[in-house]
Amino acid sequence: TTMLVGIFTAMMLVDPQLGFAVSIIVPPMAIATWWFKRRMLESSRRIRAANSRITASYNETIAGVRTTRMLAREETAAEEFQVISEDMRSWTVRNALQSAVYLPVVMSMGSIGVGIALWAGGVQVREETGLTLGLLIAFMQYAMLFSQPIQELAQRFVDLQSAQAAAERVQELIEETPAIRDSPEVAARIDATPADPPEGVASDGGRAVVETIRFEGVGHAYVEGERVLDDVSFELSRGTTLALVGATGSGKTTIAGLLARWYEPSEGRILVDDVDYRERGLDWWQSQFGVVQQVPHLFSGTIRDNVGYGRLDADDDAVRTALERVRALEFVETLEGGLDFEVGEGGGNLSQGQRQLVSLARAFLADPQLFIMDEATSSVDAETEATIQNAVEEILRDRIAVVIAHRLSTIRRADLILLLDQGRIVERGSHDELMAAGGRYRDLYLAQFVDEAERRIIG
Ligand SMILES: Nc1ncnc2c1ncn2[C@@H]1O[C@H](COP(=O)(O)OP(=O)(O)O)[C@@H](O)[C@H]1O
Ligand SMILES: [Mg+2]
Structure with a gap:
């Protein structure tokens, strides 16, 4: 110019x-x-x-x-x-x-x-x-x-x-502003909390340890007027596992998503140690979760990279321990290079079950207080599922967990089982209680049991 x-x-x-x-x-x-x-x-x-x-x-x-x-x-x-x-x-x-x-x-x-x-x-x-x-x-x-x-x-x-x-x-x-975010009051509290808060204090100034979670009359509609969850109430305390059972579309993933606050309930409240979780910091809450999904996310890189992703300062010993605790070390050691084995894009060099075990080791290493497993075992065979099941039990100890699984054998040991139908809880209790009650859960369980026994016999 x-x-x-x-x-x-x-x-x-x-x-x-x-x-x-x-x-x-x-x-x-x-x-x-x-x-x-x-x-x-x-x-x-x-x-x-x-x-x-x-x-x-x-x-x-x-x-x-x-x-x-x-x-x-x-x-x-x-x-x-x-x-x-x-x-x-x-x-x-x-x-x-x-x-x-x-x-x-x-x-x-x-x-x-x-x-x-x-x-x-x-x-x-x-x-x-x-x-x-x-x-x-x-x-x-x-x-x-x-x-x-x-x-x-x-x-x-x-x-x-x-x-x-x-x-x-x-x-x-x-x-783009996210629909779910901290209220101004919560944001102010987060600002007032030191970056390195004292022991027992979370980054939002509240308590760092979660003792109980309570759903109170929780309802949810993704689309205005189309309710997919209605009047769901339950309480979980530290060390207990909740299992959600129900047909596809009955609202299991929705409950898990509400818990993780990927979306908030349209009705009712979710309380964390008697405080509405909307009054806690969103970042803090979500970073307390370990989530294992049906299709685990592995990144191209080594086994070490993928497990270590759960805690970036972890050394080889920590990675090895995590793998051992979820019973994955055995298969990792048979791989060429062991921890240095390249999993390939999306984990393509591993089987589905192996990928799942690696992602469990990652979750274990990250050591979250809260744990969600959504149909993590639906795409693996029964034998791998048993291994994963053992791994999961190791992880669930001392945490609050929500497990969603098709195979009822996976959820037998849960402390509380909710049977959902079209967004409502139709049966609740432990496995033994539900079996004794002789309702739909029992029918479902027996049907699957016979199915699997048959398959085992027929081969
Ligand atoms: N993101 C979404 N937007 C709108 N509707 C959804 C969404 N996710 C799930 N739904 C609907 O909510 C209901 C419950 O779904 P979901 O919780 O995924 O069931 P499940 O995990 O038990 O199969 C279904 O009718 C489903 O179509
Ligand atoms: Mg689902």
């Missing part, structure tokens, strides 16, 4: 009249720029949006290819992908066209400006109105110099549009 101003001043000094002649190209150039700006920004935004849909679709269908194949969804998935990539292609072509037209338009306007000056100047020189040929040539040099930075600016301008569209998406993500 400084260069532009300098050159323009020089042109005005040489001949103001010709200077103005050149500057008449500025308004049309501005209009063209404005016209293209809107369109290029729009197409750049569409490209970004299509791009993220492609990534999402890739993750779902390609990365989840087994599920896709099993459900015979290959063709639909391929069609969907086709549609999205076609969308991306057409917007990309449009964007390329726009800049392919915009740049020459700006350049031609620059040349037209130079042409006008040459023509006007030529006429003046011929009619000898004071402009000499030398001055005209000097002027033309300046005019050429003038159009070069304009072209460069135009190129930057094109780049800027796509950069702006990309920045907008990042900005959206940054400005």
Whole structure:
């Protein structure tokens, strides 16, 4: 820009009249720029949006290819992908066209400006109105110099549009406020608590140790008016395990999610040592949990990296102890390199059960007070499940745990079992109590028991 101003001043000094002649190209150039700006920004935004849909679709269908194949969804998935990539292609072509037209338009306007000056100047020189040929040539040099930075600016301008569209998406993500967050009072209490609080005090100023958790008439609706959980009440104290049983969609994961405060109850309260958990720090609460899910998350790296992730300052001995306590050390030692074995992306070099054991060792090492296991054993065989079961018992000691499992043999030892049906508790008690009561739990248990015994006999 400084260069532009300098050159323009020089042109005005040489001949103001010709200077103005050149500057008449500025308004049309501005209009063209404005016209293209809107369109290029729009197409750049569409490209970004299509791009993220492609990534999402890739993750779902390609990365989840087994599920896709099993459900015979290959063709639909391929069609969907086709549609999205076609969308991306057409917007990309449009964007390329726009800049392919915009740049020459700006350049031609620059040349037209130079042409006008040459023509006007030529006429003046011929009619000898004071402009000499030398001055005209000097002027033309300046005019050429003038159009070069304009072209460069135009190129930057094109780049800027796509950069702006990309920045907008990042900005959206940054400005997204989470629906679940600390209330101002809680935030103030967290600020007032020293970064390294005294023994027994949590980062939010409350008690660090959780003795009891109580659900009081908890109801939940993800979508306004569509209640998926109704009047759920129970109490857990340190060292006890709660098991949730029920058909798919009965609300088991919802209870676990409410407990971990991934979402808050629409009705009722969840009390932590008699204090509503919304009056405690969210970060503190969530960092008390160890969560093991059906599909464990392993990162590409070694076994050591993956277990150590639970506590970053852990040394090899601590990692080994954790593996031993969940009975995973044995299999790890048979692997090439032991702790240095590369698990591969998503743990692909390990079996499902092995991955689960590694993630349990990670949870064990992190030493959380609260523990959630959501169908962690549904995709492994009965034998691995038994190993995992033993590992889990080791972990659950002295903690408060919620276990969700399809196989009822996994939950026999829970202190409290809740049988859910469409978001309501229909039966509650220990395994023995529920068996003695002779209700649905007993039927379910016997049916599974017979099933498994049969399978064992038939092989
Ligand atoms: N994020 C969500 N948004 C809307 N509805 C949901 C969501 N998660 C679960 N649900 C609904 O809530 C009900 C209970 O689901 P869930 O707790 O996952 O059951 P379970 O774990 O017992 O299979 C189901 O009807 C399910 O469709
Ligand atoms: Mg579930």
